[in-house]
Amino acid sequence: EKRKAANRFQRRRTLRLTAEEDDRLTRQAVTAGISVSEYMRRLFFGCRPIIARTDDQTIRELRRLGGLLKHHFDVVKHTGNAATLAELDAALWEVRVAIEALSEKQ
Helix, strand or coil, X not given: CHHHHHHHCCCCCCCCCCHHHHHHHHHHHHHHCCCHHHHHHHHHHCCCCCCCHHHHXXXXXXXXXXXXXXXXXXXXXXXXXXXXXXXXXXXXXXXXXXXXXXXXXX
């Protein structure tokens, strides 16, 4: 493991931070689920987007719930219950808005 890292990264740079900045940087890297070094590389070089693991899991769960709501919507549509259809439509819309909001953060 260390050999691979040694071959891949051959230079080291020093960055001076305040204690607060270091805490913030560490928290953000933990939230993204990556090392501080990888987090900094992504920030500096604009490579792969930094996606918080929790946001990614939330988006997957919202999509799953949206699929279930859509299935339920189709079932209720056959019964013709307008009030339930309106509620399901509103719920589907809210799920879509939440997914888009989380996706934009990334």
